[in-house]
Amino acid sequence: MSLITVGTVAFDKISTPFGASDKIVGGATTYISLAASYFTKDVNLVSVVGGDFPKEFLRTMEEKGINLEGLQIKEDEKSFFWEGKYHFDMNSRDTLETQLNVLETFEPKLPASYQNCEFLMLGNLAPQVQLEVIEQLEKRPKLVVLDTMNFWMDIALEDLKKVLKKVDVLTINDEEARQLSGEYSLVKGARKILEMGPKFLVIKKGENGALLIDDEQMFYAPALPMEDVMDPTGAGDTFAGGFIGYLAKTRDISFENMKRAVILGSAMASFTVEKFGTERLMDLTEDEIDHRIQLFVDLVDFDILLVE
Amino acid sequence: MSLITVGTVAFDKISTPFGASDKIVGGATTYISLAASYFTKDVNLVSVVGGDFPKEFLRTMEEKGINLEGLQIKEDEKSFFWEGKYHFDMNSRDTLETQLNVLETFEPKLPASYQNCEFLMLGNLAPQVQLEVIEQLEKRPKLVVLDTMNFWMDIALEDLKKVLKKVDVLTINDEEARQLSGEYSLVKGARKILEMGPKFLVIKKGENGALLIDDEQMFYAPALPMEDVMDPTGAGDTFAGGFIGYLAKTRDISFENMKRAVILGSAMASFTVEKFGTERLMDLTEDEIDHRIQLFVDLVDFDILLVE
Numbered sequence: 158m159s160l161i162t163v164g165t166v167a168f169d170k171i172s173t174p175f176g177a178s179d180k181i182v183g184g185a186t187t188y189i190s191l192a193a194s195y196f197t198k199d200v201n202l203v204s205v206v207g208g209d210f211p212k213e214f215l216r217t218m219e220e221k222g223i224n225l226e227g228l229q230i231k232e233d234e235k236s237f238f239w240e241g242k243y244h245f246d247m248n249s250r251d252t253l254e255t256q257l258n259v260l261e262t263f264e265p266k267l268p269a270s271y272q273n274c275e276f277l278m279l280g281n282l283a284p285q286v287q288l289e290v291i292e293q294l295e296k297r298p299k300l301v302v303l304d305t306m307n308f309w310m311d312i313a314l315e316d317l318k319k320v321l322k323k324v325d326v327l328t329i330n331d332e333e334a335r336q337l338s339g340e341y342s343l344v345k346g347a348r349k350i351l352e353m354g355p356k357f358l359v360i361k362k363g364e365n366g367a368l369l370i371d372d373e374q375m376f377y378a379p380a381l382p383m384e385d386v387m388d389p390t391g392a393g394d395t396f397a398g399g400f401i402g403y404l405a406k407t408r409d410i411s412f413e414n415m416k417r418a419v420i421l422g423s424a425m426a427s428f429t430v431e432k433f434g435t436e437r438l439m440d441l442t443e444d445e446i447d448h449r450i451q452l453f454v455d456l457v458d459f460d461i462l463l464v465e
Numbered sequence: 466m467s468l469i470t471v472g473t474v475a476f477d478k479i480s481t482p483f484g485a486s487d488k489i490v491g492g493a494t495t496y497i498s499l500a501a502s503y504f505t506k507d508v509n510l511v512s513v514v515g516g517d518f519p520k521e522f523l524r525t526m527e528e529k530g531i532n533l534e535g536l537q538i539k540e541d542e543k544s545f546f547w548e549g550k551y552h553f554d555m556n557s558r559d560t561l562e563t564q565l566n567v568l569e570t571f572e573p574k575l576p577a578s579y580q581n582c583e584f585l586m587l588g589n590l591a592p593q594v595q596l597e598v599i600e601q602l603e604k605r606p607k608l609v610v611l612d613t614m615n616f617w618m619d620i621a622l623e624d625l626k627k628v629l630k631k632v633d634v635l636t637i638n639d640e641e642a643r644q645l646s647g648e649y650s651l652v653k654g655a656r657k658i659l660e661m662g663p664k665f666l667v668i669k670k671g672e673n674g675a676l677l678i679d680d681e682q683m684f685y686a687p688a689l690p691m692e693d694v695m696d697p698t699g700a701g702d703t704f705a706g707g708f709i710g711y712l713a714k715t716r717d718i719s720f721e722n723m724k725r726a727v728i729l730g731s732a733m734a735s736f737t738v739e740k741f742g743t744e745r746l747m748d749l750t751e752d753e754i755d756h757r758i759q760l761f762v763d764l765v766d767f768d769i770l771l772v773e
Contacts (some may be wrong), residue, residue: 174649341482341553341554341555341694342692344691344692345692345693362673364651365670365673366673366674366687374763375690375764376766377674377690377765379674379687379765382651382683382685383650384652385653386649413767416767417768417769420767421769457684457685457686457687457765459728460725461725461729
């Protein structure tokens with residue numbers, strides 16, 4: 158049940174209407190790997206950081222069972238840095254600063270021990286880099302999940318379309334689904350996107366939940382209405398990590414089981430937004446996770462008799 | 466199980482990115498009453514129209530069991546008219562023209578036969594007019610549901626707060642819940658709104674479903690992802706009509722039964738948006754409604770075992 162997680166390990170500086178962070182640890186595959194580590198202890202990370210990245214954070218990841226053999230540490234360079242500011246609605250944000258740093262020349266290298274993995278999670282990165290990871294695998298994994306964003310649709314659409322042909326599940330948000338498909342209707346849009354390669358599409362809707370769609374079925378998982386959302390950064394990545402972590406744990410990639418994976422991903426994401434950065438993901442207990450899943454179950458539970 | 470439905474019966478002229486209508490029949494309680502008529506044949510309407518309103522439409526409403534004794538027809542005046550244009554996202558719209566006409570001097574008058582009704586649905590209208598209806602009832606109904614909008618929060622907040630003290634269920638959209646409560650968090654916002662009077666709050670989220678909240682529980686009903694949304698006008702009113710129609714039919718105002726009512730309301734609203742105006746609500750069959758409810762059941766169905 159080995160899982161490879163690919164994406165950024167980086168620094169973020171975030172302000173929201175409810176507070177602001179210093180420069181803290183972030184990055185797509187930081188969230189992905191931490192979330193997945195609650196479901197499988199065979200998480201194998203691929204990324205790059207600079208010499209400025211805190212070694213103690215890396216040790217903590219290793220203690221959680223995350224294998225860092227595929228993490229390149231470029232001691233003389235600096236880690237990727239993103240600074241952003243969220244608006245009142247928390248669904249839109251402005252990028253204040255982006256320093257690519259080590260990411261500018263990143264060439265992912267898969268250690269030999271990563272071969273024969275069964276699950277591959279490609280976090281948000283340049284599609285060309287995502288493709289390079291797939292091409293380094295001698296055997297196609299049982300399931301490849303790809304996350305991406307509108308930025309790549311704007312500047313690297315052809316690359317993105319190439320990598321889409323090689324993945325099983327695509328996770329994007331609703332605006333991105335509309336952009337990628339050119340359709341306002343998510344039903345029509347999903348159909349077009351599934352023709353581009355993926356067999357499953359997960360449309361992330363933030364506080365409005367997530368949709369799982371294949372060519373025959375749809376599943377709508379709500380998001381848990383939260384008492385407080387402190388910082389939405391990493392919620393989508395955490396969702397992806399919980400999603401693929403659960404699939405890697407159960408090794409069942411049926412639509413029925415993916416529905417459960419969507420619920421688990423949503424439950425994990427609901428923790429991330431409660432604090433800035435990765436703080437909430439560092440030491441969750443099984444009881445906390447179980448309790449949150451129960452809240453999801455209760456939230457959508459109803460029984461109905463058809464109108465006679 | 467008698468139900469009183471109050472609100473506008475009017476003309477609309479609508480354009481969306483997918484088409485445009487002529488001047489067609491609309492109005493909050495037109496949608497409410499038509500939707501409710503699929504669940505109870507004891508619908509008693511209160512509204513006002515001018516001499517220009519098509520008599521054959523009124524006959525059709527009567528054939529559906531909607532009692533029009535409380536409809537004032539001012540032969541020498543004109544009906545309320547609204548013209549609007551929806552943007553690409555279908556969630557925002559511009560009002561191009563509003564002619565109050567008969568609404569300007571509307572004083573609702575409850576016929577004696579409407580007394581002792583058990584269910585009262587106050588569709589979107591000036592809060593002062595909604596209050597006048599409540600005050601004309603000799604006996605408080607079993608359940609009073611009120612729909613309103615941001616417009617009244619802007620210009621008649623004190624009146625709105627007065628009427629909120631007298632209702633059991635408030636239905637508003639998520640932006641309106643944020644405006645009314647001053648809270649971004651819908652959980653905190655709901656708590657504040659429930660302190661204003663209503664025992665239940667329904668937050669309508671358009672294509673993202675609806676939340677039902679009381680002081681102890683929450684229920685999230687997704688909206689059905691639609692192949693085509695032609696015209697969202699009246700979706701919220703149709704939701705309210707299906708919601709209260711089902712409650713009036715079953716006479717059970719428990720939280721459990723309100724969850725079903727939310728699903729039924731959502732199912733009815735999913736028809737309305739498929740065509741312009743009330744067209745789709747005119748001749749639905751039981752099979753069509755049952756089929757749509759089944760789609761909702763399937764859409765959210767999952768089983769999950771807690772992580773061991």
